[in-house]
Amino acid sequence: xxxxxxxxxxxxxxxxxxxxxxxxxxxxxxxxxxxxxxxxxxxxxxxxxxxxxxxxxxxxxxxxxxxxxxxxxxxxxxxxxxxxxxxxxxxxxxxxxxxxxxxxxxxxxxxxxxxxxxxxxxxxxxxxxxxxxxxxxxxxxxxxxxxxxxxxxxxxxxxxxxxxxxxxxxxxxxxxxxxxxxxxxxxxxxxxxxxxxxxxxxxxxxxxxxxxxxxxxxxxxxxx
Numbered sequence: 001x002x003x004x005x006x007x008x009x010x011x012x013x014x015x016x017x018x019x020x021x022x023x024x025x026x027x028x029x030x031x032x033x034x035x036x037x038x039x040x041x042x043x044x045x046x047x048x049x050x051x052x053x054x055x056x057x058x059x060x061x062x063x064x065x066x067x068x069x070x071x072x073x074x075x076x077x078x079x080x081x082x083x084x085x086x087x088x089x090x091x092x093x094x095x096x097x098x099x100x101x102x103x104x105x106x107x108x109x110x111x112x113x114x115x116x117x118x119x120x121x122x123x124x125x126x127x128x129x130x131x132x133x134x135x136x137x138x139x140x141x142x143x144x145x146x147x148x149x150x151x152x153x154x155x156x157x158x159x160x161x162x163x164x165x166x167x168x169x170x171x172x173x174x175x176x177x178x179x180x181x182x183x184x185x186x187x188x189x190x191x192x193x194x195x196x197x198x199x200x201x202x203x204x205x206x207x208x209x210x211x212x213x214x215x216x217x218x219x220x221x222x223x224x
Contacts, residue, residue: 010219017216021209028205035202039131039195041124048123052116061119062106065156065178070099072177073160073169106159115158126150130182134195152178 037043051057075098080091109115130148156178160169183191 014216014220017212017219021213021216024205024209024212028201028209031198031202031205035199038127039134039199041128041131044127045120045124048120048127049116051123052110052119058110059103059107061152061155062110062159063103065152065159066102066106068152068178069156069160069169069173070102072174073172075099078172109159115155118154118158122151122154126182133183133188134192136192148181148183150180150182152180 037047052061076091076095079094079098083091083094110119126148133148153173153175156173157169160173
């Protein structure tokens with residue numbers, strides 16, 4: 001240390017605290033970002049819209065929805081219903097043709113504003129339910145079997161009407177079709193604890209970072 005300046009120990013301490021303040025600030029910024037995107041309805045709605053505008057994600061959503069649709073609806077029988085009696089033997093061939101082109105057609109359908117709007121509405125509703133549970137606001141919300149579920153059924157109905165053209169898709173699909181579990185009851189308590197911690201970090205970590213930085217400046221007083 002320079003004559004009349006801080007001791008070597010104080011200089012080292014100031015440097016350590018400076019690094020710590022930077023790390024705390026970065027953690028606080030990350031927590032703030034998550035709180036105002038994933039845990040904020042308007043922020044998540046923007047994310048959801050950006051997701052469905054991504055080609056790779058549209059392809060995956062389309063593939064999942066089509067697989068669920070064909071797994072839960074007898075497409076061959078549905079096509080046979082729409083054919084004259086003399087041509088019902090063509091139903092298996094037509095069902096195969098429909099299935100082979102369904103993925104590409106579903107991806108194209110997901111590029112349409114109406115279908116994308118259905119995706120945004122579905123995912124945002126699930127996010128709203130999830131955040132209510134994570135914040136332990138269970139008085140006004142119920143889950144089935146203690147689970148938060150992403151319900152892709154509306155997307156499957158949209159795609160079924162526009163892609164498969166089998167008719168009465170909503171009536172043919174069981175209520176359980178297209179339901180993806182996001183959080184199970186056994187995971188809920190841990191998720192709530194993490195959410196409370198994250199919100200606290202987002203709200204207060206910047207103050208802690210400032211306090212640590214101020215302490216570093218105080219330790220290094222007398223040195224530029």
